[in-house]
Amino acid sequence: MFGLFKRKMAPEGPFEFTDEIRIERPMADVYRLLDWSDPLNAQKAQGHKLTPGDGAGQWRLVVTGLENHEYLIALAASEMPVRYVYDCNVVPMIGRLVRTREAYSLAPLDGGACMAKLALTAQLVPGLTARRFAHEEKLLSAACYNAVARLKIHAENGAGAARDAEMDETNSFRIRL
Structure with missing residues (x-):
């Protein structure tokens, strides 16, 4: 009886979200957009500020519109042109997100x-209620989808189109393709 009104707590993480999308460009072209060290990196091409970090395989990213936050990026693994994995911490922290690992994999399809x-x-x-976790889960799911959607738009239509891709609450903050 005493636990009847007790708040439900979220499970402990980490939590994984996945999404995939077909891109009408060769793997090598898409890989270059992901590679933080490549002059064609998507974030840099879309106008965000990307600078080298404190060591090898590290970068600092300041996203336009979020100038008070710095994304600290560390390369975890890469295999040209099939896999690119990095860790990211945002300083100061945004919301309830402590850190992420983003693992991209590319596979060839017919027609290039x-x-x-x-x-x-x-x-x-730690210590999120189930309600707060559900909100974070919704945001992270949308972020995962938006990352691959924006990558597709950039690869197929250029940096300007990716930068201008719209998302709003009518579509759960997901980019419209």
Whole structure:
């Protein structure tokens, strides 16, 4: 009886979200958009500020519109042109997200296209209620989808189209393709 009104707590993480999308470009072209060290990196091409970090395989990203936050990126693994994995911490922290690991894999398809898959592993602050976790889960699911959708738009239509891709609450904050 005493536990009847007790708040339900979320499970402990980390939590994984995945999404994939067909991109009508060769794997090598898409890989270059992911590679933080490549001059054609998508974030840099879309106008965000990307600078080298404190060591090899590290970068700092400041996203336009979020200038008070710095994304600290560390390369975890890469295999040109099939896999690109990195860890990301945002300083100061945004919401309840502590850190992520973003693992992209690319597979060839007919006609020079490729399949891009993202496995996003997120670590959230401990002690979340089930309600707060459900909100974070919705946001992270949308972020995972938006990452591959924006990658597709950039690869097929250029940096400007990716930068201008619209998302709003009428579509659960998902980019419209």
